[in-house]
Amino acid sequence: MLNKLYRVAVATAAVALVTIASAASFPVSAKGVFQSGPDFIAEVFAPLQAEPKVLWLTPEIRAQAAAIMDRPVRGLRIRYHQSNTKSAWILEEIGKEMPITIGVVVEDDVIQQVKILAYRESRGGEVRYPAYTQQYQGASLQQDYRLSQNIDGITGATLSVWAVNKVAALALYYHGAVNQSTATHPLQ
Amino acid sequence: MKKQFLATIIGLNLTAVAQAATPSMEEMWQLIQQQQGEIGTLKQQLRNNDARIQETEVIAEATISAVEQISLAPSASAKTTFGGYGELHYNSLDRDDSAGSKDAMDFHRFVMFTGHQFADDIRFFSELEVEHSIAGEGKPGEVELEQAYLEWDFASQHSAKAGLFLIPVGIINETHEPNTFYGTERNTVEKNIIPATWWEGGAAIHGEISQGLSYDVAVHSGLFLDSGEYKPRDGRQKVGKAKADNFAFTGRLKYTAIPGLEVAASVQVQQDVHQGEGEAIGGTLFETHVAWQRDDFQLRALYAEWDFDSAINNVRAGADKQTGFYIEPSYRIGDKIGLFARYSEYDNLAGSATNTAVEQFDIGLNYWLHPNVVFKIDYQNQDTPTETGYDGINMGVGYSF
Numbered sequence: 194m195l196n197k198l199y200r201v202a203v204a205t206a207a208v209a210l211v212t213i214a215s216a217a218s219f220p221v222s223a224k225g226v227f228q229s230g231p232d233f234i235a236e237v238f239a240p241l242q243a244e245p246k247v248l249w250l251t252p253e254i255r256a257q258a259a260a261i262m263d264r265p266v267r268g269l270r271i272r273y274h275q276s277n278t279k280s281a282w283i284l285e286e287i288g289k290e291m292p293i294t295i296g297v298v299v300e301d302d303v304i305q306q307v308k309i310l311a312y313r314e315s316r317g318g319e320v321r322y323p324a325y326t327q328q329y330q331g332a333s334l335q336q337d338y339r340l341s342q343n344i345d346g347i348t349g350a351t352l353s354v355w356a357v358n359k360v361a362a363l364a365l366y367y368h369g370a371v372n373q374s375t376a377t378h379p380l381q
Numbered sequence: 382m383k384k385q386f387l388a389t390i391i392g393l394n395l396t397a398v399a400q401a402a403t404p405s406m407e408e409m410w411q412l413i414q415q416q417q418g419e420i421g422t423l424k425q426q427l428r429n430n431d432a433r434i435q436e437t438e439v440i441a442e443a444t445i446s447a448v449e450q451i452s453l454a455p456s457a458s459a460k461t462t463f464g465g466y467g468e469l470h471y472n473s474l475d476r477d478d479s480a481g482s483k484d485a486m487d488f489h490r491f492v493m494f495t496g497h498q499f500a501d502d503i504r505f506f507s508e509l510e511v512e513h514s515i516a517g518e519g520k521p522g523e524v525e526l527e528q529a530y531l532e533w534d535f536a537s538q539h540s541a542k543a544g545l546f547l548i549p550v551g552i553i554n555e556t557h558e559p560n561t562f563y564g565t566e567r568n569t570v571e572k573n574i575i576p577a578t579w580w581e582g583g584a585a586i587h588g589e590i591s592q593g594l595s596y597d598v599a600v601h602s603g604l605f606l607d608s609g610e611y612k613p614r615d616g617r618q619k620v621g622k623a624k625a626d627n628f629a630f631t632g633r634l635k636y637t638a639i640p641g642l643e644v645a646a647s648v649q650v651q652q653d654v655h656q657g658e659g660e661a662i663g664g665t666l667f668e669t670h671v672a673w674q675r676d677d678f679q680l681r682a683l684y685a686e687w688d689f690d691s692a693i694n695n696v697r698a699g700a701d702k703q704t705g706f707y708i709e710p711s712y713r714i715g716d717k718i719g720l721f722a723r724y725s726e727y728d729n730l731a732g733s734a735t736n737t738a739v740e741q742f743d744i745g746l747n748y749w750l751h752p753n754v755v756f757k758i759d760y761q762n763q764d765t766p767t768e769t770g771y772d773g774i775n776m777g778v779g780y781s782f
Contacts, residue, residue: 290462304697319640328640343643345640348637349643350637355752373449
C-alpha cells in the first residue's frame with residue numbers, strides 16, 4: 194500500500210514539475226540568439242569603435258584553417274574587427290546538427306573572451322554558461338595548433354565542446370595570420 | 382683701337398646670347414597655358430582612374446558576395462541529416478567453472494541516424510540498428526528501431542517530443558556511441574538493471590529550470606514480464622505491438638552547471654509489469670549517477686535500484702529488489718589513449734537472503750585514432766556465487782559520425 198502511495202506521489206510530483214515548467218517564464222534559454230553580432234562587437238571594444246576588416250583566405254590560411262576545424266573551410270574571406278592588438282571574431286561551427294555562433298576576442302595572441310552568441314540545438318547548451326566559457330580565458334595557440342589550456346568538458350555534450358574548442362583555436366590562428374600578414378603586406 | 386673693337390664685339394655677342402635664352406613674356410604665358418592644359422588632362426585621367434577603381438571595387442564586392450552566397454548557402458539537403466555509429470567486438474572468455482567458454486567475433490551494432498529539420502523549432506530524429514550483424518528467423522541478430530520521434534520547441538527553454546525515444550535514465554542509455562565510453566562491452570549494471578539500451582513509445586518534455594538544472598518527464602509504454610520472467614531486461618517490448626494496458630512514468634533532474642560535472646537522478650514508475658495479465662505487479666526504478674571530469678582524470682559512478690511489488694517473488698524469490706552499482710575511474714594520456722578500471726556489481730535477486738550478486742572487475746584502454754574512431758582492449762574478471770562468471774579479453778573497434 195505504501196509502495197503504491199509512493200508511486201502516486203512520484204507521478205504527481207512529475208506532473209506538477211511539468212506544469213510549473215511549462216507555465217513559468219524562466220529568464221534562461223536553452224537555445225536561441227543570446228546576443229547579436231553588432232552588439233557583441235560594440236560591447237567588446239566600448240568605448241572605442243573597432244575597425245571592420247577582412248582576412249582573405251589564401252590557400253595557406255585555408256589549408257591550416259581546415260586542419261584546425263577538421264573539415265573544409267568555405268567562403269573567400271573572414272570578417273573581423275580590430276582595434277590596436279585586439280581582434281574580435283564571430284565564427285560558426287556545427288555541434289551535433291545545428292551551427293553554434295561563437296564570439297572570440299583575442300588580444301596579444303591570447304584569448305580574452307569566448308561567448309556563445311547563438312545556440313540552436315535542444316541539448317548540450319551548457320557550453321553557453323560563463324562557468325564553461327571562462328575556461329578559455331588566457332588560452333593561446335600551441336605549435337600544433339591546439340589550445341594551450343585543458344578545457345573540462347560536459348558529459349553528453351561532447352560535440353558542442355569540440356565545436357567551441359575548434360573555433361577558439363581557429364580565432365587564435367586567424368588573429369596570428371592577420372598580424373603576420375600586416376607586418377609584410379597589408380591585406381586591407 | 383683693336384682692343385676696343387674686340388670688347389665691343391664680345392659685348393654685342395653676350396647681349397644676343399642673353400636675349401636668345403630668356404623667353405619673352407608671351408612665350409612664358411604660352412608655356413604656362415600649355416602646362417596647365419597638361420595638368421588638367423592628367424587630373425582628368427586620375428579622376429577617371431579613381432572612378433574605374435571604385436567601379437572595379439563595386440564589381441569585385443558584388444562578385445565576391447555572389448560567390449560567397451553560392452558557396453555558403455545551405456543546400457536543400459542541409460535540412461536532412463545523416464549519421465551513424467558501429468562497433469565490432471571480439472570476446473575470448475572462459476567460464477570460472479570451466480564448463481564453457483565464449484570466443485566470438487561479433488559486429489555488435491551497426492546504427493544509422495536520420496534526422497530532419499522541418500522548421501527551426503520542429504525536428505525529427507531516428508536511429509535504426511542492425512544488432513549482431515544478421516537478423517531473421519533463427520539468426521542471432523535483430524533489426525531494431527531504437528529512436529523515431531518528433532520534437533517541438535514549444536517555449537524557448539522547453540521542448541516536447543512524441544514517438545519512440547530513449548528513456549532518460551543512466552549514463553549510457555542516451556549517449557552510447559562507442560567512442561564516448563570505456564570498455565568494449567557496455568557496463569553490466571546499466572545493461573541488466575536499468576536496462577540499457579531502453580526505449581519506449583510515448584511523449585516527453587525536456588527543459589531547463591535554471592542555469593545548469595534541467596528536467597525530463599515522460600509518459601510511455603511500460604515493461605511486460607511474461608510468465609516466468611522477472612528481470613527488467615526481459616520486459617523490454619521494444620515498441621513492437623507492445624502491450625500498453627498500463628503506462629509508465631519517468632522523471633529526471635540533471636545538474637550540469639559546473640564544467641566537467643554531471644549529477645543526475647531518475648525515477649520511474651511502472652503501474653503493472655504484467656500489463657493486465659495475471660496478478661498486477663507495480664515497480665519503481667531509482668537511478669542516480671555522477672560523471673566528473675577534471676583535466677585528464679574522469680570518474681563515473683552509478684547506482685540503480687528496482688523495487689517491485691512482493692508478488693513478483695512468486696515468480697522468483699528475491700526478485701522484488703534488484704540493484705546494481707559501478708564505479709569507473711579513468712585517466713587520459715594525451716588525446717589518443719585513455720586507461721580505465723571499473724568495478725561493478727548487480728543483483729537481479731537482491732531481495733533474497735542468499736548471495737546472488739554478480740561482481741565484475743574490468744581494466745583496459747581506449748585508443749582514439751581520431752576523436753570519432755576508437756580501438757578498445759580490456760580484461761574482465763566476473764564472479765558469481767555459482768562460479769558461472771566469465772573471465773577473459775575483449776577487443777573492439779568503433780566509430781561514430
